[in-house]
Amino acid sequence: MAKKLAAKTDEMFVAVQQDCQEVDAFMAELEASLQQTRLIFGADEDAGEQRKVEAGKMDVDWDAVYEQASERDFSECPICIMPLYEGKQALMLLSCGHVFHGVCIGNFERFDTQLYTHCCPCCRQHYQKLELPHN
Numbered sequence: 148m149a150k151k152l153a154a155k156t157d158e159m160f161v162a163v164q165q166d167c168q169e170v171d172a173f174m175a176e177l178e179a180s181l182q183q184t185r186l187i188f189g190a191d192e193d194a195g196e197q198r199k200v201e202a203g204k205m206d207v208d209w210d211a212v213y214e215q216a217s218e219r220d221f222s223e224c225p226i227c228i229m230p231l232y233e234g235k236q237a238l239m240l241l242s243c244g245h246v247f248h249g250v251c252i253g254n255f256e257r258f259d260t261q262l263y264t265h266c267c268p269c270c271r272q273h274y275q276k277l278e279l280p281h282n
Contacts, residue, residue: 207242207275215244225269226251241274243267249278 223230224247231238237249245267247255256265264273 207277209240209242209277212242212244212277213240216240216246219244221246224248224251226255238279239276240279241267241276243270243272243274245269246279252276 221231225245226247229248231246231248239247239249239252241247241252255268266272267274
């Protein structure tokens with residue numbers, strides 16, 4: 148009887164350890180989710196302000212960026228796949244050298260989870276943007 152009791156106790160101990168590990172994993176996942184939510188809703192304002200300041204420090208040589216973009220085939224918007232130069236839509240040149248319809252990149256930014264610095268949908272680099280004049 149004592150052996151059966153010891154065996155059952157050991158089984159219960161192992162089961163409790165496994166449950167504790169599962170709870171720990173769940174809590175870690177929950178914490179990561181909460182951190183992402185805080186980032187999205189701006190609860191971590193000090194960190195957000197720091198990211199905003201760092202993004203604003205980018206010095207961009209727009210002439211070089213435009214030259215780089217000109218070497219690429221940027222005849223269509225990478226977001227909507229529509230021609231860039233048809234109609235009167237504003238065009239945005241990103242500091243990474245990609246060109247988008249202003250409306251398309253604006254909508255992308257609204258749904259991007261990085262509130263203060265955005266990443267280019269093509270190359271994932273942080274960017275600044277410049278509106279291109281209509282031709």
